Amino acid sequence: MALAEAMWTHGHSMQIEYPDNIAKVRKAGFYMEVEGKPGTKNWFHFAIPTTVIVNDKRLSADSVMLLFETLSEDAIVRDVHIFDGDARIASHNGVNLTGKAGFQRFKVPGQPKVKWGIGISVGVTFDKGSGARKIKFKSAGCDFIS
Amino acid sequence: MVSFGELSERLRASTATWTARETPQFLLADDQKNQLLGVVVDEADLATAMAPRASVETPNFAQEVDWRNRNGNHVTPVKNQAGCGSCVSFCVIATIESMASIELGNFLNLSEADLHFCSAHGPNCDGWWPHRAYDECKGRGVVDEACFPYPVDSSGKVNPACAACDDRDDRAIRITESKTINNITERKNWLSNVGPCCAVIRVFDDFFAYGGGVYRHVVDNNPNTPDDVERGLHCVEVIGYSEAEQCWICKNSWGTGWGEQGFIKIGYGEIGIDTDFPFWTARGVTTPDSKLAQALWIHGHSMQIEYPNSITKAWRAGFYIEVEGKPDTKNWFHFAIPTKVIVQDRRLRVGSVMLLMETLSPNAIVRDVHIYDGDTKIAVHNGINIVGNKEFIRFDVPTHPHVRWGIGISIGVTFKNGSGSRVMRFKSAGCDFIE
Numbered sequence: 001m002a003l004a005e006a007m008w009t010h011g012h013s014m015q016i017e018y019p020d021n022i023a024k025v026r027k028a029g030f031y032m033e034v035e036g037k038p039g040t041k042n043w044f045h046f047a048i049p050t051t052v053i054v055n056d057k058r059l060s061a062d063s064v065m066l067l068f069e070t071l072s073e074d075a076i077v078r079d080v081h082i083f084d085g086d087a088r089i090a091s092h093n094g095v096n097l098t099g100k101a102g103f104q105r106f107k108v109p110g111q112p113k114v115k116w117g118i119g120i121s122v123g124v125t126f127d128k129g130s131g132a133r134k135i136k137f138k139s140a141g142c143d144f145i146s
Numbered sequence: 147m148v149s150f151g152e153l154s155e156r157l158r159a160s161t162a163t164w165t166a167r168e169t170p171q172f173l174l175a176d177d178q179k180n181q182l183l184g185v186v187v188d189e190a191d192l193a194t195a196m197a198p199r200a201s202v203e204t205p206n207f208a209q210e211v212d213w214r215n216r217n218g219n220h221v222t223p224v225k226n227q228a229g230c231g232s233c234v235s236f237c238v239i240a241t242i243e244s245m246a247s248i249e250l251g252n253f254l255n256l257s258e259a260d261l262h263f264c265s266a267h268g269p270n271c272d273g274w275w276p277h278r279a280y281d282e283c284k285g286r287g288v289v290d291e292a293c294f295p296y297p298v299d300s301s302g303k304v305n306p307a308c309a310a311c312d313d314r315d316d317r318a319i320r321i322t323e324s325k326t327i328n329n330i331t332e333r334k335n336w337l338s339n340v341g342p343c344c345a346v347i348r349v350f351d352d353f354f355a356y357g358g359g360v361y362r363h364v365v366d367n368n369p370n371t372p373d374d375v376e377r378g379l380h381c382v383e384v385i386g387y388s389e390a391e392q393c394w395i396c397k398n399s400w401g402t403g404w405g406e407q408g409f410i411k412i413g414y415g416e417i418g419i420d421t422d423f424p425f426w427t428a429r430g431v432t433t434p435d436s437k438l439a440q441a442l443w444i445h446g447h448s449m450q451i452e453y454p455n456s457i458t459k460a461w462r463a464g465f466y467i468e469v470e471g472k473p474d475t476k477n478w479f480h481f482a483i484p485t486k487v488i489v490q491d492r493r494l495r496v497g498s499v500m501l502l503m504e505t506l507s508p509n510a511i512v513r514d515v516h517i518y519d520g521d522t523k524i525a526v527h528n529g530i531n532i533v534g535n536k537e538f539i540r541f542d543v544p545t546h547p548h549v550r551w552g553i554g555i556s557i558g559v560t561f562k563n564g565s566g567s568r569v570m571r572f573k574s575a576g577c578d579f580i581e
Contacts, residue, residue, distance in 0.1 A: 007484070013448070015447050015448065015462045016462070017461070017462050017463060043463070043464065045445075045447045045462055045463075045464060047444050047445035047446075047447060047448035048445070049442065049444060049484030050442065050443045050444065050445075050484070050576075051440055051441065051442050051484075051486075052441045052442070052443055052576065053438055053440065053441035053578075054439070054440055055437065055438075055439060056437050056438050081464050083445065083464050083465065085443075085445070085446070085466075085502050085573045085574040086446070086465040086466050086502070086571075086573040086574075088464065088465070116443055116445075116502055116573065116574035116576070117443030117444050117445040117446075117574040117575070117576060118445065119445035119446075119447060119464060121463075121464035
């Protein structure tokens with residue numbers, strides 16, 4: 001299968017599931033930086049622009065990608081879930097990524113045909129340690145194959 | 147019938163603003179003249195179409211409109227129905243050809259024979275009703291003239307048999323929308339802003355001799371001369387109007403030897419055009435190569451809320467965004483659809499938009515859906531009143547306009563004051579783009 005489309009959205013389009021658990025949000029040109037309250041968990045959601053059909057042919061989701069960093073080990077990317085509309089099509093639990101993670105790819109097993117629009121939900125734990133509980137989301141994307 | 151001499155005398159004696167000529171149609175025998183007039187009224191349908199409507203139209207029209215010269219020519223050449231009562235098919239096809247030119251930039255030559263002889267109308271030269279013909283164009287569609295040329299021989303005799311090409315279904319061109327307009331202001335608004343229409347008129351003897359000018363039926367008050375007979379009902383394409391001359395500009399289907407190279411100006415209020423029959427419209431022309439080029443979606447949790455203060459709760463989850471409205475409030479929810487306006491040097495057109503959503507009780511009602519391209523509203527679906535788990539719903543954009551700025555979908559929701567939940571879930575929103 002060939003890579004038909006690679007679609008990305010900028011980090012500052014991210015949506016926060018539990019705003020009350022956030023100490024600070026900064027939407028900058030470079031990225032979106034969020035600081036979690038100590039001892040909290042949160043989910044951060046990206047809506048990926050999704051081309052489901054090209055020239056009468058439906059595409060499949062191959063993998064999603066994230067560009068991010070956490071500023072200390074007190075901000076941990078714990079889980080990454082991938083949705084097509086309201087259907088969860090992949091779960092990557094316990095990935096536990098910290099620091100300058102940079103570009104990370106998460107596969108979608110079975111490469112399902114995409115129907116409704118891809119969502120990437122990033123579960124983050126903010127610990128009670130002395131480090132910065134900050135994460136910078138720079139971008140998120142998805143590879144679609146035909 | 148009235149002789150040409152008598153008609154000329156009447157015109158001289160009157161304040162007529164048109165001239166008569168011995169056209170090919172005027173020289174026909176009476177039964178041949180009658181054969182040209184092929185409108186068969188559906189009385190119930192006509193009553194519905196002409197019933198007064200509550201809405202008041204705001205004038206939004208130019209003083210002069212002629213689609214032969216309105217950002218180019220969008221009126222296809224005058225054709226000749228010959229000795230057959232197929233004027234309805236010629237008129238309906240003419241409006242679709244015009245709309246194809248306006249909407250798609252394609253100057254098509256479509257087959258009146260396919261519409262008249264191969265459709266539900268049947269293989270005969272009897273008349274028809276425009277509403278039925280437009281229904282056929284929405285359903286089975288019509289093909290290009292090359293697939294089924296009009297079957298007329300050199301003597302003008304029409305053979306009313308269906309002989310469309312083998313692959314006609316693969317070549318069919320369709321419309322998505324047709325409606326009637328009986329309000330004069332609305333007619334001018336449509337002609338000014340959208341395109342030509344189809345009209346029905348009462349035809350008297352003098353009409354056959356129309357040579358030019360603004361036609362107004364000349365009434366004979368002389369008891370010693372033959373009465374001017376109403377011969378039947380006819381169908382013409384209205385391609386514009388003139389406020390200065392107080393007339394509709396129409397294309398006939400009697401060849402270029404009649405009227406002003408086949409065209410006629412009919413005075414406002416004349417021969418039943420304004421009082422007895424509606425105008426019919428067509429739009430949303432789709433061709434066989436109008437393939438689905440791109441279908442683009444965005445996840446529900448990207449939705450934006452117009453009035454956050456009217457919301458009790460907004461929960462953005464991985465599955466969807468769930469919003470709960472305050473009792474007795476209205477709100478708008480907006481989706482920005484990822485939009486590729488140009489792909490491989492070709493500008494795409496908007497086919498329809500789609501929503502994946504549900505309301506958790508009848509106290510949350512999806513009232514309206516509006517569709518935008520940038521700041522231009524390109525489609526309105528008001529009063530749809532959707533409740534419950536409808537999941538996937540499609541909303542058409544009838545004109546399939548070229549997309550320029552980026553598609554927005556705005557959903558108007560009413561949250562009532564009942565005891566049930568006032569919760570909505572938006573799961574996804576998308577748009578089909580066609581070439």
